[in-house]
Amino acid sequence: MKNITRDFKYICLLAASITLSACSSDDDGATNADIQYPELxxxxxxxxxxxxxxxxxxxxxxxxxxxxxxxxxxxxxxxxxxxxxxxxxxxxxxxxxxxxxxxxxxxxxxxxxxxxxxxxxxxxxxxxxxxxxxxxxxxxxxxxxxxxxxxxxxxxxxxxxxxxxxxxxxxxxxxxxxxxxxxxxxxxxxxxxxxxxxxxxxxxxxxxxxxxxxxxxxxxxxxxxxxxxxxxxxxxxxxxxxxxxxxxxxxxxxxxxxxxxxxxxTVPYNPLDPNENANFASQVPTLNNVFGALNPIFEAVDPTRTIVFSQTEPSPVVIKDESLTDISTIITTQLLASPTFPAFLAQFGLPPAAAPLVAGLLGQTFGQTRQATANDLFVLPSSRIIGKVNQTYAGFLEAQGLSNTVARQFAVEGVTLPLEDKWVLIPxxxxxxxxxxxxxxxxxxxxxxxxxxxxxxxxxxxxxxxxxxxxxxxxxxxxxxxxxxxxxxxxxxxxxxxxxxxxxxxxxxxxxxxxxxxxxxxxxxxxxxxxxxxxxxxx
Known part of the structure; x- marks a missing residue:
């Protein structure tokens, strides 16, 4: 999974003169000089x-x-x-x-x-x-x-x-x-x-x-x-x-x-657009496979927490919602009990022995997460980090024993790394x-x-x-x-x-x-x- 980025576009200010010129008070030919005003x-x-x-x-x-x-x-x-x-x-x-x-x-x-x-x-x-x-x-x-x-x-x-x-x-x-x-x-x-x-x-x-x-x-x-x-x-x-x-x-x-x-x-809740970002589009199947391991747990606890990315429409970012019940322990326990979890690890080149580490990291990361909705608001600076690799978190994952490639895959802001509370105002x-x-x-x-x-x-x-x-x-x-x-x-x-x-x-x-x-x-x-x-x- 590569670094997924999206540039937030701003309309050129030269176009603002067109946008703002919605009405004119001069259509009747009158000017302020023609009007007789009373004394102030x-x-x-x-x-x-x-x-x-x-x-x-x-x-x-x-x-x-x-x-x-x-x-x-x-x-x-x-x-x-x-x-x-x-x-x-x-x-x-x-x-x-x-x-x-x-x-x-x-x-x-x-x-x-x-x-x-x-x-x-x-x-x-x-x-x-x-x-x-x-x-x-x-x-x-x-x-x-x-x-x-x-x-x-x-x-x-x-x-x-x-x-x-x-x-x-x-x-x-x-x-x-x-x-x-x-x-x-x-x-x-x-x-x-x-x-x-x-x-x-x-x-x-x-x-x-x-x-x-x-x-x-x-x-x-x-x-x-x-x-x-x-x-x-x-x-x-x-x-x-x-x-x-x-x-x-x-x-x-x-x-x-x-x-x-x-x-x-200004920042939309669903900026991950496969139609504008071919790199993101190519990663959607892998992303859905990753979250496919978590979604059954989400569905059992709270279906609103499921995370799915679209290959045709803009997708919402993934956020941490501190108002949600923390299910970190449930995620870790269920992943370790899943007979398919070793196969999940293998696709990232990880041995079965890595199961406790990865299950713990996934539980810690996604214990209070969901995809954003139109009711969430994002602060303007979040546009600079959405879709970017969080180098600090990637370094933390490497220190836990994951390879640089895998660490970066699981450190993409708003995608595989939920956006922190400081970037979003929840309802x-x-x-x-x-x-x-x-x-x-x-x-x-x-x-x-x-x-x-x-x-x-x-x-x-x-x-x-x-x-x-x-x-x-x-x-x-x-x-x-x-x-x-x-x-x-x-x-x-x-x-x-x-x-x-x-x-x-x-x-x-x-x-x-x-x-x-x-x-x-x-x-x-x-x-x-x-x-x-x-x-x-x-x-």
């Missing part, structure tokens, strides 16, 4: 000092990094320019030192540079960051968007030691994010995407359930690395109370189901994310209502984009990687156009709650004026 009014809102608080979206994070051009295309910066037309003041951001992204400590790269589109897919920029992780900027600032920020981080003293994005903008070594934000004495604020990172780390790790002490446990929020909704509610109420203490008005946003983002929807893990998100959003809605704040349904926007596409201006945006126009190259964060859409929705919410008229006065931003990605020449 601020209503009950006071924009003289605007302060934004949030996480990576608020900062302008895109394409896997934070960099100056993206910060200037952040939705708070877009809003500040519109607020300036209605009495708003200056808006200062803690800009990165370059457009490369990432951090260095001396000459050592600490965080990678941004991604760019190379014509086939997202690729790391071949450049060394120049933003020193130890450099501290002189504030105060208006944008307190901190990538990686979880809800409870807002009030952690000295959080800058743990998070370099806040460290370079903190007012002191012991400062808190919310302390610095409230010290800015804003008359108007946005509090956005708080709660997103409270489930994102868990999702990005495939729901591995690692808490801050490194202990795996899938029974409680704290040990799932999903913030307990009760803790979230307490923190959120405290933060909003602090932001409104001086009478400031503002806008809050709820959070989307992050599993609808491209990072979790129970998706449910944990959804339940927490729903609880966070209930708190956000309740607090917004109680405090009389405007609220943007960020979840609804992403739901619409994922389902049917979100229409704005001349384009219809969806959540597809590269071609959708809304989600950046990292599969999680927004493009500049996506941030423009959020800016517009925030202004609409301000209009509805505080009596301003950004929309009616023609002062929304045009998402089409912003990029969907940044060229590699931008440094």
């Amino acid at each position: 009014v601020s209503g009950d809102a006071n924009f003289s000092k605007y302060v934004s608080v949030g996480a990576s979206f608020t900062a302008g994070y895109t394409d896997g990094a934070l960099f100056a051009a993206a910060q200037n295309n952040s939705f708070p910066n877009m809003l500040s320019q519109k607020f300036a037309l209605a009495g708003g003041g200056t808006f200062t951001q803690p800009l990165m030192a370059d457009n490369i992204g990432g951090f260095v400590a001396g000459p050592t790269v600490i965080l990678n540079p941004r991604l760019y589109f190379n014509g086939s897919g997202p690729t790391l920029l071949d450049a060394t960051p120049t933003t020193q992780i130890t450099d501290v900027l002189s504030g105060p600032f208006n944008n307190y968007g901190v990538p990686g920020l979880k809800s409870f981080h807002l009030a952690v003293p000295g959080y800058g030691f743990a998070n370099p994005y806040f460290g370079r903008m903190a007012s002191s070594a012991g400062a808190t994010v919310i302390g610095d934000a409230t010290a800015a004495s804003g008359t108007f604020f946005t509090l956005s995407e708080i709660g997103g990172n409270d489930v994102l780390e868990y999702a990005l790790s495939g729901g591995t359930g690692i808490d801050q002490t490194g202990n795996p446990d899938a029974t409680t929020y704290a040990k799932e690395d999903i913030t307990d909704p009760t803790l979230f509610a307490s923190v959120y109420n405290t933060v909003v109370t602090a932001l409104t203490a001086n009478g400031a008005k503002g806008v809050v946003t709820n959070i989307p189901y992050i599993t609808s983002l491209a990072h979790f929807t 129970t893990e998706q449910t944990a994310i959804k339940n927490a998100t729903d609880a966070y959003n209930a708190t956000i809605q309740s607090v917004a209502t109680d405090k009389g704040l405007a609220m943007v349904d960020f979840k609804g926007i992403l739901d619409e984009a994922a389902a049917t596409g979100y229409a704005s201006g001349n384009y219809i945006y969806d959540t597809a990687l590269v071609t959708g126009g809304l989600i950046s190259l990292d599969g999680v964060h927004l493009t500049a156009r996506g941030y423009a859409i959020i800016a517009n929705e925030i202004m609409k919410a301000i209009d509805a709650t505080y009596g301003s008229n950004f929309e009616a006065s023609g002062n929304l931003v045009d998402p089409g004026n912003f990029p969907t990605n940044y060229p590699p020449t931008l440094r």
Whole structure:
């Protein structure tokens, strides 16, 4: 059995202009210059000092990094320019030192540079960051968007030691994010995407359930690395109370189901296609013979665990599902009792004496496995390893006494070696994310209502984009990687156009709650004026 690979194709971004150009507002020949708009009014809102608080979206994070051009295309910066037309003041951001992204400590790269589109897919920029992780900027600032920020981080003293994005903008070594934000004495604020990172780390790790002490446990929020909704509610109420203490008005946003983002929807559950990969097609009979030794055991215990590869249709990958009962011992015992097991070993050049070793390895490997279904979600980096030989595991098998050839045959990721938990979100893990998100959003809605704040349904926007596409201006945006126009190259964060859409929705919410008229006065931003990605020449 040879190394089975499949390249995950990305549609060239040049085609995106065709994909996105779904409608045009210019068909009637009218232009904005022909329309007589009323004068802009601020209503009950006071924009003289605007302060934004949030996480990576608020900062302008895109394409896997934070960099100056993206910060200037952040939705708070877009809003500040519109607020300036209605009495708003200056808006200062803690800009990165370059457009490369990432951090260095001396000459050592600490965080990678941004991604760019190379014509086939997202690729790391071949450049060394120049933003020193130890450099501290002189504030105060208006944008307190901190990538990686979880809800409870807002009030952690000295959080800058743990998070370099806040460290370079903190007012002191012991400062808190919310302390610095409230010290800015804003008359108007946005509090956005708080709660997103409270489930994102868990999702990005495939729901591995690692808490801050490194202990795996899938029974409680704290040990799932999903913030307990009760803790979230307490923190959120405290933060909003602090932001409104001086009478400031503002806008809050709820959070989307992050599993609808491209990072979790791009890699198919059935990428093993014999029609596209002749090498895989030639291995299907051998694979089915291998799993033919295990399938009778699977069928007796749980028929949904049987593993069969198709010679005509795309086949699902094989995954480890930790929610399944571990039947390792049953597999080992049944294989050793099978009169056909010695013949199974012989086809791989193994003697009957190898039976205990191989039966034990097969039991250990396939005790909690099944083929994936359409209900499973795969994290974007899994596309790089599916169908590849896991050299570490192959080396382990060789150390057990198997030949290099046989070891490699039984070490193919997603085929003869089940994909680890970190690569896939099974339905129970998706449910944990959804339940927490729903609880966070209930708190956000309740607090917004109680405090009389405007609220943007960020979840609804992403739901619409994922389902049917979100229409704005001349384009219809969806959540597809590269071609959708809304989600950046990292599969999680927004493009500049996506941030423009959020800016517009925030202004609409301000209009509805505080009596301003950004929309009616023609002062929304045009998402089409912003990029969907940044060229590699931008440094």
